[in-house]
Amino acid sequence: MRRLAIGGRIDRSQPMEFTFDGRAMTGFRGDTLASALLANGVRLVGRSFKYHRPRGILSAGPEEPNALVTLGTGGRREPNLTATTVELADGLVAESQNRWPSLKFDAQGINGLFAPFLSAGFYYKTFMGPTRRAWMFYEHFIRKAAGFGRAGEEPDPDRYDVRHLFADVAIVGSGPAGLSAALAAGEAGARVVLIEQDFALGGTLLSDPQDSESAAWLSGMLARLAGMPNVSLMTRTTAFGAYDGNVLGLVERHGSGTADPKEGQARQMLLLLRAKSIVYASGALERPLTFANNDRPGIMLASAARIYLNRFAVLTGTRVVVATDNDSAYRAAFDLATAGAEVTIADSRAEPIHDLREQARRRGVAVRTNSLIANALGRRAVRAVSLSEPGGAATVRCDLVAVSGGWSPTVHLTSHFGVKPVYREDIQTFVPGKLGAGRFVAGAVMGGLTTAGAIEQGHRAGVDASAFCGAAKAVQQPVRLELTEIDAGPDDSPLGTSLRPAPLAQLVRGGYGSPAILPELHRPRRSGETSHAKRTRGGDEEGAKLAAGKAFVDIQMDVTTQDIALAHREGYESVEHLKRYTTLGMGTDQGKTSNFYALSAMAGLRGMAVPEVGTTTFRPPYTPVAIGALAGRSIGHHYKPIRRTPMHDWHVANGAQMLEGGLWMRPWFYRTSGRDVNEAYVAEMRMVRETAGLMDISTLGKIDVQGPDAAEFLDRVYANGFARLPVGRARYGIMLRDDGIVFDDGTTTRLGERHFFMTTSTAKAADVMSRLEFLLDTAWPDLRVSVTSVTYEWAAMSVAGPNSRDILAAAFPDLDVSNEALPHMGLLEEQYRDMHLRIIRLSFSGERAYEIYVGASLGNEVWCRLMEAGAPFGLKPYGVEALGALRVEKGHIAGPEIDGRTTLDDLGLSRMVGKRSGYVGEVLERREAFSDPARPRLVGLRCFEPGKQLHAGAILFRPNESLQGHGLGRITSVTYSPALDAWVALGLLAREAAVEGAEIVAASPIIGQAVRARVVSPIFLDPKGERLRG
């Protein structure tokens, strides 16, 4: 293996330094990591997933199953990248994977000896049933032994971004079909985006020699496209998924030429491309062959050997066996021979389709027909191959085996809309199914492999796709590429036929633990071919010896022909079962080189045709996408928006511990009240009950309701009546859903005859708003009402406690806040100097309290004014923890009780509604099931065990009942009550057990605790409400 002195599309004037497993190496600009490794003589690049077998580079593209590497260090560490697609960059640090202690000596290579025990379904069989416990013990070791690379554990320092793109015509792939489509669509006047995953444009044309006609055609096309302002060419960009509305998901990798992106540049960018039409010119992937030890380093796809030679100027072998069952591999054979390699073609057919013998002879390439590759010899690198031929077995020494089992069109993206690919019997492969409007295909993805055909189809697709978007300027004839006889080689054939004959695995025998299935059994016998056994003197036994060893179908997941036969014997015949049972196609390569073999093998075993067996579902992504790219900038601080109240900075500056609730940041407790939350909230509760406290309630949902029918509207929306609410008064209201379950609660104040001010809970603000709009738009468009969210417009705070009125009077000396002027549930809306104040006397805590609303920009000013005026009265701020505890003491329901399962009756609120009718949820609330005595009812619980506390979420049982199952109910909210010096709780308890005075056991199985409590009234404090009046 060596780098040639001339040729290739690498820039020898720009050397790139990189390391592989710590070893310093040099490549050139234009190399992939794989080509640079090969140029440095590296054949062994990884160990396999299950058996830790030595593996080399199989392909030159995204289908690579073996050459997985980890790039970068620290937070930049990224595992499981295919070396064949990584653009070489200066300073690149690459590591091989799944080996210990080193790649050359891998301790777990011994797994191969245990292979008979590691067959398909090993884990299910070994660790299910009585032995399941063993899994707990072995899991750690098994997971460590079998696997891929390890991700970094530190935060990734790089930036990832998301961008939106729009186009008339999106073209996936820049081979002859894609380029031809781009030119035609560009000439037609469409806005074109051409997407190429490689860092170079040209697709399959890049594998032709640089001095060839096709290379000249490519540079001519690129020059013309570069001159078209309406055509944008995107390299290093993978179209990984196709989504509804013709959206393509793209991921673009940075192209800095250095391992890490330049300052300010994103490492990867997620692009959502909305295109009016799409042209899929995604090409085809070559299939390997299945034979014993077909995974040895030095076995490579024929097309890959040709790409490494012509694009990267790396001769990957000097003694080459090209094993093929189709004509396309002859091209690689000829190019390798021209470059100086000694080449033997082992063609399984009686004769190539095209007249290639003469060309082979001219280049000194030996052609052996009726020659089936049976085995590869050599462990860390291939040394020779065994060929099964009519005259007997032959061994040919070699250092490279170039294999070709035909081609599989890259139908992945075309199938993402649920379009199943269809089987073409004539070329034995799957091609895209019938695509929806505005989606077109061109080139090898259709099953043809000729360059001239691809150009023609691409041109047509480009014209059609732009016409679909209304771009129909005159388009010139396509730029044709008439390849000469030699360069055209085996592919100068009518559309499609060059794919023939693809191997059709027909796996019929092969016992568990027996030698690998004979290679010939993997494909149908063609006319003129004799049976393997007949050819081999000594019959079956001799043939079996020749083909001894594992024959891999899915090289990445270590799935062999035996595993497929085993799955069949055990009844896992459906392709979806086969996949899951054997893990075939479930690796990072998603079976790009293996799925077809598996399908045809299963078809053979079941005696069915391939299309009857079907395919597994193609889903995005086509190739792996880094989570970082999907997250974009939505990480850390930017993960989601944060809402801050107008008084936020004051809270932070004054010792508040902030808490996220919904998207809001709210003060949880103030560190000035206590060392931790438990100490602080009790102190804050005492303060509110004894002097006064100030709370930021700006997060409440606030809705302005106006219109001639506003009162009627609210009367229907709330379960309790609002029509006769006097102007200047507030009322607590409760809303139901259509199905009769409680939706939300809040207060609404009548500002004028036709004007109301509604508040909702913080959590349900958006839902309530949307619901009101829904009712007005769809159910009652005749009501003349408009609703407007004013949540952000008003700052709000509540001053609560016995001293609250004095504080209010001190803060606003000109306002009359006497009990007569502003009674409980009263409203005072006044201009106070430059401030428009809306003061509503409402209490959630059970103390005398006032809610003060003011324009958001004045919120902080009013807050500070209250704090200052309140200081002599002992006013301090309190947080949501204390607020929640105060309302529990008062038996006020909140989110934990309004949990989407409770009815008005459950919550003891039926009396509020009485005999009203015509409100949302009324009819279905009367469902029979809602009066079931097993339904829970809101109760108070008081712990009477000294030194013990109640826990939210505890399950309620009768005393002496076994603490099993779902019990009779649960605790919803809990607090320590300083007023009662006891732990109290609200709970939902089955009606039959909800008898005041009854004893109950509250069990918290997770913390292993059971506490005894007594059922009491949910209103623990001041049941007559004397504290809040007067």
Next chain:
Amino acid sequence: MLRIECPCCGPRDHDEFRYGGDASVTRPAYDDPDFEAWYRYVFVRENPAGLHREYWQHVVGCRQWLVVERDTRSHTIASIRFARETRA
């Protein structure tokens, strides 16, 4: 990704909208006491494979409730109207 042509704001991504359920069911009058009618309105759904009338609200746009006719098999949208207009 669906794109919804809002009659007020133009074509927008579906993530600007909030799905509001089946628009083919008839909501009984607010004071209709018929249990069966409410039961059918709240719980009984056709779930067609084909055209489906459904409510969407343009929550981060004009906040209008829309009636969208969408093919559940292909996500093709056949028509979009303001809910108020379909009702009135």
